[in-house]
Amino acid sequence: MQIHIDRAGGQIAMSGEFTFTDHIPFKEMVTEIFAAPGRAVVIDLSKLDFIDSAGLGMLLLARDEAKKSHRELILRHPIGQVKRMFTVTRFNTLFKVEE
């Protein structure tokens, strides 16, 4: 998985496949982005092709971090398998998911 962080805009763009092996860079990214000031954090998923259950778990941990920091975590434009996984797990009831 590749991660591109826009610190000023509070935006993260993820691409490729988001699996267990990405837990270290993802945690670093989460720590870094929530340390910076701002209100909402947007994760752009329009180029993310695949997510497994570990990836979903990491997004839920990121949501907990956002709550601790009184920030909002927005998941933007999921596609393909990622979108289907969000539908099956009803992620839209846990996150703000923008189509």
Added chain:
Amino acid sequence: MFGWKQSSAAAAKPPNPEPPAAPAPEAQRKQDELMRRWIAFAGMQQRVIRTLVGEIQQTSAIVETEADSLSSRFQRLAVCAEQQTQRVESLSRLAIGIEVDGEAVGIDRIAGLLEETLSDVVEKILLLSKDAMSMVYALSELNANVNRVDSCMEELNKINKVTNMLALNARIEAERAGTAGAAFRVVAGEVRELSGATQRLSVDMDTELKAVTEGIANGHATLQRVATVDMSKNLMARDRLEVLMNALIQRSGNLTDVVGEAMKEAEVISADVAGMVTGIQFQDRTRQRLEHVVDTLHVVDQALDELKTTTADALDGPVLETPGDNEWVKTMLDRFTLGDLRARFVAQILEGGKPVDHRDDVAAPSETGTVELF
């Protein structure tokens, strides 16, 4: 019975005392001839009437036998229709759902229960994934802490080595100072002792720390194996099951509609058959009407018989039928299209045969029924 003789007698004895003028011989002969022709015609009429009576009785018997047979068949059909309605009703219950422990559970309720269970499973998988990743993060933090402790231990070892070196140097300097350095020698020995104890403690701590590091590494590896089990396919199973359940609900709905229509049609068929069973009872009225017709024809036959006898008595000589008198009968018979009917009429009317009772022939109606084609 009909008073023909009295009327004839009355006509023979008019109240007028003056006798009528006698008819001329030619006129009397013509009158007698006409009377003979009338008697012959009456005889023919009687044979026609008797033949008709025979046909009516035979037809009545056929109608009654066939109607009874039809009624029996319709009653069997009514029973079958009723059973069919019950089967369709049973099928209707089967289409709606399944029976569990004597309780009917609808397909939509099964789908609801399955959806509820799957939602629970999905929720558990998400919670498990989140907790597993949380532990991975915690173990990573712990590993970092252990690494920092390990760095501290290395620093401690360095300090200990310096302390040990200092103690050794102090001991050398104390030996050089001789008796003056005796007290210093004791302190140097104690410092060296302390350095040795610190060294032993450091080794023990290093051993324990390695065990902790190894434990964390094993735990991390185990957790990694758990966390990398991809549950996404299990999550997607819900997606597939939802599609299947929707298809099942759709099929159940269609089946219910079809069975509902079949149920309505079965009820209509049952009602129609019941109506037909009632309607087929017409043969009783038909038989009674035909009996009245036959009775009337018998009366006409008797009247003709009496009038014919009375008329014949008034004539001199026998009454003979002439071939010309039968022409109208032959013309009538030519119009008959049923071969056996025509044969019976010819035998009974023209050839003077007796009416034959054919009712036994129709006692057992044919299963398929026969129709004479023209």
